[in-house]
Amino acid sequence: MKSTEQLWDQQATDWADRSEMMWTTGSRKTIIPFLTSVIASGKLLDLGCGDGAACRLLAEAFQVTGLDLSEEMIRIARAKSPALDFVVGTGEALPFADETFDVVLAVNSLEWSTQPVTVLNEISRVSPLVVISLLGPTAAPRALSYRRLHGEEAPMGNTMMPWELVQLADELGWTLLDEAVIQKEGAVMTGHRLLDQAHAFSCLFAFRTKG
Secondary structure: OHHHHHHHHHHHHHHHHHHHHHHHOOOOOOHHHHHHHHOOOEEEEEEOOOOOHHHHHHOOOEEEEEEEOOHHHHHHHHHHOOOOEEEEOOHHHOOOOOOOOOEEEEEOOHHHOOOHHHHHHHHHHHOOEEEEEEEOOOOHHHHHHHHHHHOOOOOOOOOOOHHHHHHHHHHOOOEEEEEEEEEOOOOOOOOOHHHHHHOEEEEEEEEEOOO
16 A cells, blocks of 8 residues: 555656646546536535546535545645645555445555455445446556565556456445446447457446445
């Protein structure tokens, strides 16, 4: 976990320079439309909020709270959006009471945890609904998990695949509401679920965490 925190502290300024573009015209441009097709308003937790770009874009429709393990990311988020709520914390121990939120948005953040099932249980505790973006197997950031093969701590804590997330969710009793693929540049959609997930940049899932 420490290596993950250090990495994002170091990358915070560069990330903040690019984040708005990613959310409006880049690889994350379809995520907010996907989210708002599932829920249009309410209390939202952005788990792994970075510099708060998504929180700013969602603030008109939602009461937003951003959480990130990087103190530097949160410092930048607060400087950019002093009226919004940003908290330093981790998904393994969310610092919120049960049922605090109407929805959790977790965009490419679950992969960084060494305890992803704990994170999923924490999400279920605080919200009945979650939208997760999980990196595909060929996404470049996956390389940050490589040193785990040598028994070393790696910045990216796990190598969960999209199909594994769906299976875990099913085991937890979650209901899959919708899913979509964010294509990797050059990929061709086949219409076959697992094949399209395999060459996706990331996969989007909306789950109801409670019956």
